[in-house]
Amino acid sequence: MYFHMTLSFLGQLLDEISILWLLASGYSVWLPRCYFPKFIQGSRYYFSCLVITTTMISTFLTFVKPTVNAYALNSIAIHILYIVHKEYKNFGVSCPPCIRIGCEAEKDLESLFLLPPGRTNRTRNGDLRHLIEVSVILWATALTSWISDRVLCSFWQRIHFSYLHSIWHVLISITFPYGMATMALMDANYEMPGQTLKVHYWPRDSWFIGLPYVEIQDNDKSC
Numbered sequence: 001m002y003f004h005m006t007l008s009f010l011g012q013l014l015d016e017i018s019i020l021w022l023l024a025s026g027y028s029v030w031l032p033r034c035y036f037p038k039f040i041q042g043s044r045y046y047f048s049c050l051v052i053t054t055t056m057i058s059t060f061l062t063f064v065k066p067t068v069n070a071y072a073l074n075s076i077a078i079h080i081l082y083i084v085h086k087e088y089k090n091f092g093v094s095c096p097p098c099i100r101i102g103c104e105a106e107k108d109l110e111s112l113f114l115l116p117p118g119r120t121n122r123t124r125n126g127d128l129r130h131l132i133e134v135s136v137i138l139w140a141t142a143l144t145s146w147i148s149d150r151v152l153c154s155f156w157q158r159i160h161f162s163y164l165h166s167i168w169h170v171l172i173s174i175t176f177p178y179g180m181a182t183m184a185l186m187d188a189n190y191e192m193p194g195q196t197l198k199v200h201y202w203p204r205d206s207w208f209i210g211l212p213y214v215e216i217q218d219n220d221k222s223c
Contacts, residue, residue: 016069017059022176023076024055030183032190035083074146077139080179087186088132127199128185131212135178142171174209181212188214 028048040047062069149156149164156164181199188197196217201210 012066012069013062016062016066016073019073020055020058020062023073024051026180026183027051030180030187031083032187034190070146074143077143080183081136083186084132084136084182088129127197128182128189131178131182131185131199134209135175135182138171138175138178142168142175145171177211181214185214188216192216 028044028051031047033042033044033047036042036044036047037050040050058072145164145168149168156162185197185199188195198215198217199212200215201207201212203210
């Protein structure tokens with residue numbers, strides 16, 4: 001908001017750096033271990049250190065060529081889409097799709113994440129499917145608004161329609177909670193395969209779009 005009120009260089013950097021660190025925190029906390037680089041050996045601590053170090057370097061690089069910052073931030077979505085696509089293709093598969101067989105560290109991950117024969121995770125596929133679909137639709141619509149605002153700026157000015165960048169901000173602010181809930185649910189599927197996970201939406205579950213959050217239900221609770 002500060003950037004769009006002042007159109008200052010400082011405001012631009014505050015806007016972009018805050019998005020960068022928000023993405024970094026999401027990666028550190030919710031990226032499933034099986035997508036970690038091989039040399040990390042499944043350690044979330046070392047992966048978080050790698051993400052923080054990379055983000056700090058990227059933060060300093062934002063001052064070097066500010067005009068490419070927005071493009072660099074949007075390119076991060078390519079990796080997220082790759083992960084989401086892999087998970088989306090493997091609904092109903094009892095063993096996690098991203099476990100790779102090879103070195104000892106990967107075998108440790110395999111024994112940690114593979115479910116016993118005949119056992120499937122109790123997360124409803126519909127919950128994750130809905131999260132992924134809504135996230136992708138919102139992101140694609142937001143990105144279309146952003147690209148159209150950049151590429152066809154003169155056209156929108158001629159017809160006196162200058163709201164595309166505002167639409168981008170509104171849509172991307174809705175996309176972030178859906179994306180975070182998607183990553184959290186995917187990570188929970190691997191970390192807690194025996195738990196029943198349920199996605200709820202604030203203020204009402206019946207609404208098509210709401211603020212999503214993941215609930216871990218108590219399987220042993222009895223009335």
